[in-house]
Amino acid sequence: MIYYVLWGVSFIGLILGVFWLNLLFFKEGKRINLKSFPYVSIIVAAHNEEKNISRTINSLLALNYPKNKLEIIVVNDESTDNTINIVKKFKQVKLINNKHKGIGKASAVNAGIRIAKGEFFGVLDADSEVDKDSLKTVLTYFSNEKVGCVITPITVIEAKNLYRGLQKIEYAFTAMIRELMSRINTLYYSHGVLSVLRTNLIRKLGYFDENNLTEDLEIAMRLKSKGYEVRMASKALTYTRVPGTFKDLWNQRVRWYRGFMQNLIKYKYVIFNKKYSLFGGFQIPLNIFSLIVLFFVFTLFSYEIIRKLYEWTIKAIILKFEIFSIGDIPSIKHLLLMFDVKYFFPIIIVILLNLYLFYRASKILREKARFFRLSLLIYFIVFPILTMFHWVTALFQEIFSIKKKW
Amino acid sequence: MVKKKNLTRALFVSIIIGTLIFSLGLFVGYGLDILRIKDVSVSLNEIELQTLDYITSQEFIDTFGDDKYCEILDSRLSSMTPQMVDLGQRLTDYEERNIFTGDEYKLLKSKYFLLEIRAYTLFNKLKNECNLNETLILYFYDQHHEDSDRQGYVLNALVNSDNRVHIFSFDRSFEIISFLIENYDINEAPTIIINEETKFEGIVFLDKLRDSIA
Numbered sequence: 181m182i183y184y185v186l187w188g189v190s191f192i193g194l195i196l197g198v199f200w201l202n203l204l205f206f207k208e209g210k211r212i213n214l215k216s217f218p219y220v221s222i223i224v225a226a227h228n229e230e231k232n233i234s235r236t237i238n239s240l241l242a243l244n245y246p247k248n249k250l251e252i253i254v255v256n257d258e259s260t261d262n263t264i265n266i267v268k269k270f271k272q273v274k275l276i277n278n279k280h281k282g283i284g285k286a287s288a289v290n291a292g293i294r295i296a297k298g299e300f301f302g303v304l305d306a307d308s309e310v311d312k313d314s315l316k317t318v319l320t321y322f323s324n325e326k327v328g329c330v331i332t333p334i335t336v337i338e339a340k341n342l343y344r345g346l347q348k349i350e351y352a353f354t355a356m357i358r359e360l361m362s363r364i365n366t367l368y369y370s371h372g373v374l375s376v377l378r379t380n381l382i383r384k385l386g387y388f389d390e391n392n393l394t395e396d397l398e399i400a401m402r403l404k405s406k407g408y409e410v411r412m413a414s415k416a417l418t419y420t421r422v423p424g425t426f427k428d429l430w431n432q433r434v435r436w437y438r439g440f441m442q443n444l445i446k447y448k449y450v451i452f453n454k455k456y457s458l459f460g461g462f463q464i465p466l467n468i469f470s471l472i473v474l475f476f477v478f479t480l481f482s483y484e485i486i487r488k489l490y491e492w493t494i495k496a497i498i499l500k501f502e503i504f505s506i507g508d509i510p511s512i513k514h515l516l517l518m519f520d521v522k523y524f525f526p527i528i529i530v531i532l533l534n535l536y537l538f539y540r541a542s543k544i545l546r547e548k549a550r551f552f553r554l555s556l557l558i559y560f561i562v563f564p565i566l567t568m569f570h571w572v573t574a575l576f577q578e579i580f581s582i583k584k585k586w
Numbered sequence: 587m588v589k590k591k592n593l594t595r596a597l598f599v600s601i602i603i604g605t606l607i608f609s610l611g612l613f614v615g616y617g618l619d620i621l622r623i624k625d626v627s628v629s630l631n632e633i634e635l636q637t638l639d640y641i642t643s644q645e646f647i648d649t650f651g652d653d654k655y656c657e658i659l660d661s662r663l664s665s666m667t668p669q670m671v672d673l674g675q676r677l678t679d680y681e682e683r684n685i686f687t688g689d690e691y692k693l694l695k696s697k698y699f700l701l702e703i704r705a706y707t708l709f710n711k712l713k714n715e716c717n718l719n720e721t722l723i724l725y726f727y728d729q730h731h732e733d734s735d736r737q738g739y740v741l742n743a744l745v746n747s748d749n750r751v752h753i754f755s756f757d758r759s760f761e762i763i764s765f766l767i768e769n770y771d772i773n774e775a776p777t778i779i780i781n782e783e784t785k786f787e788g789i790v791f792l793d794k795l796r797d798s799i800a
Contacts, residue, residue: 195604202596364593458593495739498791517622518679525611 223292328408366463394439656716
């Protein structure tokens with residue numbers, strides 16, 4: 181049974197994989213180079229960021245952009261460490277204190293938007309940095325009036341342990357997928373590592389949702405639901421630091437996935453709605469379908485693993501651990517003949533397609549694609565399982581409306 | 587931005603390429619099935635040749651006489667059984683994964699059972715004639731049956747720990763061994779017959795088996 185399910189999943193995965201790969205060969209839409217530089221405000225929400233805030237501000241000050249057209253606003257979100265004093269040392273930076281409290285950083289960003297003078301504003305987390313040409317590149321996408329938000333590909337820096345290493349690979353894949361989604365105008369994400377938005381548009385749409393767990397996803401979905409485009413500026417590089425412990429990663433992901441569920445319910449009317457073209461008719465249903473498949477495959481595999489463990493336990497008990505062995509090592513010929521190609525061939529091709537996407541993603545991020553490393557193997561095997569646990573926990577918490585302090 | 591027409595074309599091309607790759611997987615899979623059949627057939631032929639070799643040797647020694655009659659034949663027959671066990675294991679592995687089924691497979695497995703019966707008969711004859719201290723076990727099992735699988739573990743462990751034990755396993759569902767089923771009055775799986783004397787119905791554990799062959 182499990183093999184037939186796997187077979188069906190791999191067939192669909194194969195078609196989708198080839199489809200995404202196909203998009204790589206489509207040319208990007210034309211962008212117009214900037215003739216004049218619009219005024220831009222960059223909003224940095226900071227909560228106890230004394231370790232990182234200097235680097236973040238320095239990267240903004242190093243931007244290859246006219247200084248008289250750039251406004252840097254740091255919104256102090258009730259920091260109790262030395263963040264304020266550090267920011268005060270930068271004379272070019274406007275420092276304000278956030279007085280409204282929400283459940284995320286949205287209230288801090290909104291405080292920044294209220295005073296922003298820029299035609300456009302960028303959101304940058306206080307643990308992130310930007311490449312000096314990133315802002316210029318991002319702004320070229322706004323030559324299309326329908327573009328409401330432009331995001332950037334994120335490179336994980338300081339990926340010194342396994343958790344961070346896995347996230348670095350994940351972020352590379354995500355950058356690639358988002359780039360492809362951007363090409364077919366189905367991208368509906370924004371993030372806090374330099375997403376640039378039209379200031380007046382966001383004011384008109386009612387600012388960021390302060391009661392949303394993932395306000396950046398929400399604003400992107402809101403823009404899409406109002407007919408605006410979200411684009412990815414694949415050549416605008418940005419850098420971030422990611423959670424380095426199991427607990428931090430767990431909390432972050434559960435929050436993201438709960439936020440995704442909440443926003444999916446909020447914007448459920450776009451699903452299969454002709455008005456929303458590929459976004460409602462293809463992308464959102466595809467993401468829901470992928471989640472269902474992930475859950476289904478995970479359940480089947482869990483059942484299979486538990487069944488095998490039970491069998492091994494019984495075997496050990498029956499044989500009283502006396503002459504319990506894993507058996508002889510099979511020959512290569514035997515292994516080859518034991519391998520059921522018709523089930524695994526499509527899966528192997530899907531993995532190869534993924535590796536190619538990883539190679540392309542590394543090119544986008546201007547990094548060397550390293551295929552022979554343990555973290556890549558762990559990423560393919562362990563990360564989907566971990567992700568499934570995150571989703572199940574998020575679903576459980578949503579169903580039982582568990583309130584958490586993020 | 588990608589045009590809708592190009593997108594439809596991309597989807598269409600993807601479905602075609604995806605289906606082609608998928609078909610290629612099926613094609614390679616069937617190619618491997620042929621290799622599996624060949625692999626099993628070669629092993630069966632080898633066992634058949636060994637049996638013929640044994641019978642010929644026995645007739646020769648019977649006719650022209652040799653002091654080491656029992657020694658020679660025992661070693662020949664003993665060397666045949668591991669190959670038989672190995673082939674049986676391979677057939678079971680293929681079967682467990684449902685990657686090798688169909689008429690051809692049934693035919694090969696039937697042939698395997700017949701060769702096992704022949705080897706069992708020859709071994710029994712030699713054992714009686716030469717008073718050998720070998721234990722011959724007939725094991726009847728059902729496919730995808732929990733207790734049969736577990737009995738398999740026990741018997742494997744027994745063979746691994748004692749090289750004087752020889753197992754001849756039979757799938758109860760095969761028509762070709764119906765005369766064995768009738769002869770030994772096999773009503774359930776697993777059933778074990780030890781040295782034509784002791785019969786165990788239902789799962790038997792290692793200690794009890796060792797006691798009965800001691």
